[in-house]
Amino acid sequence: MKVLGLVVEYNPFHYGHLYHLEKSKDLVKPDVTVAVMSGNFVQRGEPAIVEKFARAKAALKQGIDLVVELPVVYSLQDAGGFATGAIWTLDHIGVTDIVFGSETDDTELLKKVSKILIEEPEYYRDLLKKHLKKGHSFPNARKYALRDFIHIEDKNLSHRIEEIGSSNNILGVEYLRAINKIGSKIAPLSIKRVGSSYTDEEHRGKFSSATAIRKLIQKGDIESASQAIPKEPFDIILQEIRSGRGPVFKEDVESFFISFYRLLSRDDYNRYYGFVEGLDARFQECSLSGSLEEFLHCVKSKRFTLSRIRRLMYYPVFRFTDNLIRKSNEFGPQYIRVLGFNEKGRNHLSNIKHSMKIPIITTVSLWRKVVDGALKKEMKIDADLLEAQLERDFAAVRFYASLFKYPESRSRCSDLLSRVIYNEEDS
Amino acid sequence: MKVLGLVVEYNPFHYGHLYHLEKSKDLVKPDVTVAVMSGNFVQRGEPAIVEKFARAKAALKQGIDLVVELPVVYSLQDAGGFATGAIWTLDHIGVTDIVFGSETDDTELLKKVSKILIEEPEYYRDLLKKHLKKGHSFPNARKYALRDFIHIEDKNLSHRIEEIGSSNNILGVEYLRAINKIGSKIAPLSIKRVGSSYTDEEHRGKFSSATAIRKLIQKGDIESASQAIPKEPFDIILQEIRSGRGPVFKEDVESFFISFYRLLSRDDYNRYYGFVEGLDARFQECSLSGSLEEFLHCVKSKRFTLSRIRRLMYYPVFRFTDNLIRKSNEFGPQYIRVLGFNEKGRNHLSNIKHSMKIPIITTVSLWRKVVDGALKKEMKIDADLLEAQLERDFAAVRFYASLFKYPESRSRCSDLLSRVIYNEEDS
Numbered sequence: 001m002k003v004l005g006l007v008v009e010y011n012p013f014h015y016g017h018l019y020h021l022e023k024s025k026d027l028v029k030p031d032v033t034v035a036v037m038s039g040n041f042v043q044r045g046e047p048a049i050v051e052k053f054a055r056a057k058a059a060l061k062q063g064i065d066l067v068v069e070l071p072v073v074y075s076l077q078d079a080g081g082f083a084t085g086a087i088w089t090l091d092h093i094g095v096t097d098i099v100f101g102s103e104t105d106d107t108e109l110l111k112k113v114s115k116i117l118i119e120e121p122e123y124y125r126d127l128l129k130k131h132l133k134k135g136h137s138f139p140n141a142r143k144y145a146l147r148d149f150i151h152i153e154d155k156n157l158s159h160r161i162e163e164i165g166s167s168n169n170i171l172g173v174e175y176l177r178a179i180n181k182i183g184s185k186i187a188p189l190s191i192k193r194v195g196s197s198y199t200d201e202e203h204r205g206k207f208s209s210a211t212a213i214r215k216l217i218q219k220g221d222i223e224s225a226s227q228a229i230p231k232e233p234f235d236i237i238l239q240e241i242r243s244g245r246g247p248v249f250k251e252d253v254e255s256f257f258i259s260f261y262r263l264l265s266r267d268d269y270n271r272y273y274g275f276v277e278g279l280d281a282r283f284q285e286c287s288l289s290g291s292l293e294e295f296l297h298c299v300k301s302k303r304f305t306l307s308r309i310r311r312l313m314y315y316p317v318f319r320f321t322d323n324l325i326r327k328s329n330e331f332g333p334q335y336i337r338v339l340g341f342n343e344k345g346r347n348h349l350s351n352i353k354h355s356m357k358i359p360i361i362t363t364v365s366l367w368r369k370v371v372d373g374a375l376k377k378e379m380k381i382d383a384d385l386l387e388a389q390l391e392r393d394f395a396a397v398r399f400y401a402s403l404f405k406y407p408e409s410r411s412r413c414s415d416l417l418s419r420v421i422y423n424e425e426d427s
Numbered sequence: 428m429k430v431l432g433l434v435v436e437y438n439p440f441h442y443g444h445l446y447h448l449e450k451s452k453d454l455v456k457p458d459v460t461v462a463v464m465s466g467n468f469v470q471r472g473e474p475a476i477v478e479k480f481a482r483a484k485a486a487l488k489q490g491i492d493l494v495v496e497l498p499v500v501y502s503l504q505d506a507g508g509f510a511t512g513a514i515w516t517l518d519h520i521g522v523t524d525i526v527f528g529s530e531t532d533d534t535e536l537l538k539k540v541s542k543i544l545i546e547e548p549e550y551y552r553d554l555l556k557k558h559l560k561k562g563h564s565f566p567n568a569r570k571y572a573l574r575d576f577i578h579i580e581d582k583n584l585s586h587r588i589e590e591i592g593s594s595n596n597i598l599g600v601e602y603l604r605a606i607n608k609i610g611s612k613i614a615p616l617s618i619k620r621v622g623s624s625y626t627d628e629e630h631r632g633k634f635s636s637a638t639a640i641r642k643l644i645q646k647g648d649i650e651s652a653s654q655a656i657p658k659e660p661f662d663i664i665l666q667e668i669r670s671g672r673g674p675v676f677k678e679d680v681e682s683f684f685i686s687f688y689r690l691l692s693r694d695d696y697n698r699y700y701g702f703v704e705g706l707d708a709r710f711q712e713c714s715l716s717g718s719l720e721e722f723l724h725c726v727k728s729k730r731f732t733l734s735r736i737r738r739l740m741y742y743p744v745f746r747f748t749d750n751l752i753r754k755s756n757e758f759g760p761q762y763i764r765v766l767g768f769n770e771k772g773r774n775h776l777s778n779i780k781h782s783m784k785i786p787i788i789t790t791v792s793l794w795r796k797v798v799d800g801a802l803k804k805e806m807k808i809d810a811d812l813l814e815a816q817l818e819r820d821f822a823a824v825r826f827y828a829s830l831f832k833y834p835e836s837r838s839r840c841s842d843l844l845s846r847v848i849y850n851e852e853d854s
Contacts, residue, residue, distance in 0.1 A: 255682060255683070255829075256682070256683060256686045256687075258829045258837060259683045259826055259829040259830070260683075260687070262822065262825035262826050262828075262829055263744060263745070263746075263822055263825075263826060265818075287825070288825065288828075288837075288838045289837075289838055290833070290834030290835055290836065290837035290838040291834040291837075294834065294838070317690060318690070319690075391692075395689065395690055398689035398690075398714070398715065399686055399689050399690060401689075401715075402682075402685045402686040402689055403686070406717070407717030407718040407721065408717055409717065410685060410715075410716075410717035410718075411715045411716055411717040411721070
């Protein structure tokens, strides 16, 4: 039995995603396809454009059989933490094959790189230190260290590091590393992305990037956005907007952030993960900024990338303590939160139910009961860690809804109202 | 030497305030007049319409010689805590007489009431319990208990309790109680307010209430507002508005509150002062409200007045822990923060400097130096409490500035930019 797993954000679902999904199915020929998807906050360190249930529904309409949520303690982490949470979730849920998009379809090359990152040979570590000392950000220092290291092994390969070392692409390497780290038997496959890079902000018709599509929607150019999104996902977005639930953009958190950081002391920042190398002081000094842009550029330096700062901004908000993130990365997600399925997906859940190592939460209001059941079955979960992870997901949903434009919508928190999405049509 | 002390908010300064100031001077014939003024957040549980330095300047223009700040740990407390902080500050700074406005000029009657509240005779306590048990809010239960108690002593007085027991007027009683509590020698005098009650929202020409004036400014009816405000204070407000520093209204904190409360757990609320009798649970349940109005009405009950809830809303924001408030009420303010003075006010400061029991902070950036000096002089201050109180004042200023409409203004925090205001003209 083949279970295809994809790591997605679908923010929003577009033709590039559809292409990747269909190509992956062609390659793996799965019996069932599972996606682990970021919830209301995505890895760029931003709120998703519409909330997770809407995006799960779109995924089900386009051919995913089962959508589970990547807990926010992973979705707001760097590539390493994000991949750890995503791969661990897919492994728990019985995935046999994952296919990820990257700038190269040379999975062997990615494996070679991930091997270096896993084994960290001494010479590689020296190179990394050297480049970090120069003041480069971690992603860049790693890229340069990999280039220098591989150059000695294989001159022909080293020039290709530029394509692998790019901060997007490093995700592929991190997936491989995570598979190795947790000792998973998942077979990884890399396929080349089509269309524009996901950071490309320009509108490029059918294959516009998610960033470009969000910009179009923010500008109110719904017509152009519709060209890049299949009909059903597009209708779901429209429905969300008409109901006053979004679209939400990173600018909508601006005024909250500007007020919130002014209330924190350096000691507060130090309680949270990632405030190292003076970032606590920088956040505090920069908290007097008048806008989000000003804040980001105040904190930013050669050492800290913008996307890292964008993610870190959420850590004091959702209280990502050092302990929480370290434990989450060491022990993995403590639950599977199901957002939606079709008949095939539901059957898959039934099939794996008895061999699960962590509990499956479908009806969220029953979570305590589910956890009690899991503890009785002597699943090896850490109940405190589970509650800490789940509470962050709840907080993320409550907080996200507070960003809606209309007071009437803000009180509607999907976690309390939505049950798991069931897509009958594809059953 | 007579030093007149006034407890003010001047939010904003209007003709009613001017009348009170001049009448008070007539009565006391002071050598110098000192006002202790709420900073950027006032006792109603709201941001002040313009910030403290602007309001201090207005006060100096109108005949106050020295303006000091009531620390925010007092200005956002109920009548009892507010009065404790205010009277203690005035006592520290050498005030001999205070004159406060109330609905009665019968100081003897107020003294009689405050005596009951200080001594709490057993029968009074029983009556209070009885009315609290009926589910009344504390201010109302106290009013009814006083009425019933005094009825036995003096039938003619009991019908006048209605006027004394009103929640505004109880401040007068609390001033008397605070004078007694700290063993101050300040002579208190009550004079009757003129014009409309301060909660009156209607515009009443020259003697409109501060509430009505703020409403006019919020509606953009600057012309009508100007009728109720003397020229110089009015020009100062206009100048603030033109510089983008305000006006700030309670609605400007709405979106922050709506997001912020959703991030707190019941344990969090319990860390702060005043979250008793299930208020922690009510705050948490109501945090899903879509607007401030909805939130207030969700939390409100017969037991909790709206103004109490409005103040409590700031306690998790500025972290008014149980410990901080209890210690502040037990040991009083640990510093005098000078906002402005004229020559006469400055001379008064010089005169009392050597007999001060707590340090005087004029240049805020030097506060650590001032505290070190105070400790060397063996002033009986609690350095931790001092820092905790002062840090709340700083946070209040930073937070207040984040509410300004324009990004350019938000980074201008008066605490960092403004020195103490010196009013030369009146010297």
